[in-house]
Amino acid sequence: MAEIRDLSHFVHHLDGGLARMELAVDGIVCGACMRVIEGGLAAIPDITLARVNLSNRRVAVEWRDGKVDPVRLIDRLSELGYRAYPYDASRAAADVEQETRKLLRCLGVAAFAAMNIMLLSVAVWSGNASDISPEQRDFFHWLSALIALPAAAYAGRPFFHSALRAVATRRLNMDVPISIGVLLALGMSVIETSQHATHAYFDSALMLLAFLLAGRTLEQAMRRRTRAVAGNLAALRAETATRFIGPDELAVVPVASIRPGDIVLVRPGERIAVDGVVTEGRSEVDQSLVTGETLPISASKGSMVYAGTLNLSGTLRVKVSVAERGTLLDEVTRILDHALEARTHYVRLADRAARLYAPLVHATAFTTMIGWIAFGATLHDAIITAIAVLIITCPCALGLAVPAVQVVASGSLFRAGVLLNSGEGIERLAGVDTILFDKTGTLTLPEPEVINAADLPADRLVLAGRLALASRHPLAAAVARAARAKAPLAAVEEPGQGVRCECEGVELRLGRPSFCGVECAAQSFDADPEASAIAFAYGGERYVLAVRQRLRGDAAEVIAKLKRGGFRIEILSGDRASAVAHAAHMLGVEHWHAGMTPADKIVRIAALQSQGRNVLMVGDGLNDAPSLAAADASLSVATAAHLAQAAADAIFLGDRLTPVTAAIAIARRARQLMRENLLLAIAYNAVAVPIAIFGFASPLVAALAMSSSSILVTVNALRAKPREPDRWKS
């Protein structure tokens, strides 16, 4: 059957007869890769641009439209040793990019304006101490106003918009006091300047904006990095389907372009990409990613199959019933949305600070004004002093306190193999005291392994491995991995049975025990009910290999460490009781629950939460997605279902479970530093506010206080970095 790969969904047509595609590339690690990829792609004629973005591990390629087949780009990259996947830039990703640029533009304007106004202010301050004439001072102040007013109108928009939105919904966020402070400082300075006063606060207002925008930009940069990683993971999952475009003509197309009614072909070993009804073929389907159940179910004409499940033994033709949004997926998504909604009740540390802070400073400013009037000052002087209090308390350091720590901590997490999905995930992770693990794919490795490879003579194992390469069955893939086989043998596949071939006059068979002439193999694995058997026949010799999902290498160690750390550990699994009990016994976990549906898991989490526990859920399957969202904090595996990753606070990479402990340790340290930073900011206010209340807050004092406190919290945030830099290890 002819088969083509259709990538047109990912190709963007530009003006001037050019086409553009972005590819997420696996395995770019350093500058050398960048050069190999760019050089290798540029060598193809008609390619006009190939540029690697090392920060988000993507390559953008442009070529003369129609002259290059996009498939060739992927083939070329694979010749160079990189696996590449077409990347579909989503709407959300584009929004993040745009937001980043907007913030950087505002930051640039605010910073340049602040610098230039400071230039003028220093002249005024030194002039005030020596021989500046009132006319010259007014001139400098008006000049400052000329720069400050348009710059603040432009650079202040992120704060003004957010403050307006907050006020409109009758909430209070940090942007409300910020906006009030900036507007009052500017307004007062203009009025004072028109009355030939000595002091104007144009520099303070702009400096405040610049520092706060720096904090926002840092926060945004972190968000952008995690989005980029999540986007690449989605592309790497290669959500494609093989669709019939003629009676026996096939095309590999992205799932997004599949419509209900299409017929797709699912080969053995492929993941089913859509929900649908089997129209032809007979096979077994592994639903573990969806339900957590590890025993495969059988599928034949008329059975319903679901997206995310794995086709094991035979080729199926599936008529798509619902594309993208399936009934089962829909159900999971519905519970997920519900759970996510509940989590938004979490109040971030910074917002909690803001709720306390805003009423407090406004009350202080008001009291100051009343106090000065009571002690006989003029209304004008009292108002000026009150505004000075507002300016000096404006949350410069407070605005940097949390984002600066978040950025440094997310960098540390990144190096520990944990990719953060949301900024406040750090805060939530730091507070957990109960950890719930899913079993399949989380405590165990996602791919099954041969556990008795040593039973075979080495040369037989190599032959079995090479034969296994001819099949796409997951059990065969496990045999191939165990033998580290590279060169496949030319074999015939018997659907649903196994593969066989002739090698040097001997018949080799690999597949079901019955296919290989082994009848009563099942008994030999009585001790290990989770193992599946695959047999290998070499002429008259028969071997039975046991394949099972193995626990992650360091799982027992990590669990023991967490238990020593005082965490309550539980296993929540959708799998059968015998399988879960076995894993729990191996890991020394006393509390385990088997056969749980997504709803059961949520009930268990809610029960623990009602006991006042903070729950961390670690899971990977579609069935875990709602519980990941319902838990106080959640971690998911990089091989997990897309929906599960989207619901988790963070994703960890690799075959080890250690990132779980690392993530909690880093998060706890980060939360400690955030609190320290907030304390530093409060201490600063404790010193600066009395100065302002008693009327000594000149613009010079305000400038010094603001910049020193901001630098202090930023330097403190850098301590979130691990002591020994290990960035070259990964």
Place this chain on the structure above:
Amino acid sequence: MEVLIYLVPLALALGLLGLGGFLWSLKTGQYDDLEGAAWRAVMDDDAQGPGPEEGRK
């Protein structure tokens, strides 16, 4: 103090020039890949350099 007549416009112009430069660098995407830019700076040749086959002389 007549020096202010040309020093002030000069200072403003220099400030605007700096800001213009920053906005230009932002617009041309120079902050899109900070990690990659760090490596490009230490590479021997420009972006259109030799491919991997002919890379080593």
